[in-house]
Amino acid sequence: MALTQVESGMRLGLGTGSTAKHFVELLGERVAQGFDCLCVPTSEVTAAQARSLDIPLTDLDTIDRLDITIDGADELDLALNLIKGGGGALLREKIVAAASDQMIVIADASKLVETLGRYPLPIEVNPFGLGATRRSIEAVLVAQGAEGGLKLRLAATGESFVTDGGHLILDAFFGRISQPEALSRALLDIPGVVQHGLFLNMCKKAYVATADGVRTILTER
Numbered sequence: 567m568a569l570t571q572v573e574s575g576m577r578l579g580l581g582t583g584s585t586a587k588h589f590v591e592l593l594g595e596r597v598a599q600g601f602d603c604l605c606v607p608t609s610e611v612t613a614a615q616a617r618s619l620d621i622p623l624t625d626l627d628t629i630d631r632l633d634i635t636i637d638g639a640d641e642l643d644l645a646l647n648l649i650k651g652g653g654g655a656l657l658r659e660k661i662v663a664a665a666s667d668q669m670i671v672i673a674d675a676s677k678l679v680e681t682l683g684r685y686p687l688p689i690e691v692n693p694f695g696l697g698a699t700r701r702s703i704e705a706v707l708v709a710q711g712a713e714g715g716l717k718l719r720l721a722a723t724g725e726s727f728v729t730d731g732g733h734l735i736l737d738a739f740f741g742r743i744s745q746p747e748a749l750s751r752a753l754l755d756i757p758g759v760v761q762h763g764l765f766l767n768m769c770k771k772a773y774v775a776t777a778d779g780v781r782t783i784l785t786e787r
């Protein structure tokens with residue numbers, strides 16, 4: 567479905583994760599048939615996949631704006647606010663989405679929730695001063711009524727997970743995020759926080775795969 571939104575000559579943001587990977591595969595098939603596009607990947611993993619499919623890549627130093635970013639999500643609500651960053655790509659994903667005229671999310675129905683927060687919120691932090699940053703985030707969690715705590719994300723090796731930007735991820739267990747805007751502001755006020763995985767008022771359209779077919783969710787924004 568997302569591919570129907572893409573027109574020849576468009577500049578596209580390519581998301582990260584297992585769902586976005588399918589889209590990149592399909593885009594690669596079209597490129598092999600002569601389809602014209604220029605893309606900015608949101609992670610090294612997606613960049614490597616796109617290169618292997620000969621999808622033309624560029625960056626946001628070379629071009630100003632993108633027409634559409636197509637990306638997955640860990641959670642979305644009916645207002646199309648999102649939690650992203652389960653794969654650790656949230657910073658580049660947010661930069662690319664913010665440079666796009668439109669963000670389209672592709673997801674399966676298990677990701678659709680009434681209230682965000684069941685999925686742990688990824689918070690990308692600078693390794694310097696981790697303890698201080700962690701304590702500040704914990705205070706925000708308490709103030710926001712989080713049900714759980716904070717966990718430093720580990721890689722499969724048991725070492726700390728390191729993002730493409732060289733940062734760490736703290737996953738915050740809320741259960742329910744009742745004031746996402748206030749939470750976003752409070753987190754971004756902490757000096758060691760680089761970015762968080764709440765994508766508020768950024769997405770206009772989602773294609774959600776359900777047992778009965780693909781459901782399209784639109785917002786006014």
Ligand SMILES: O=C[C@H](O)[C@H](O)[C@H](O)COP(=O)(O)O
Binds near residue numbers: 581582638639652655
């Ligand atoms: O950091 C990763 C991204 O935000 C992904 O888009 C998100 O985690 C969804 O990934 P998946 O499609 O694998 O569930």
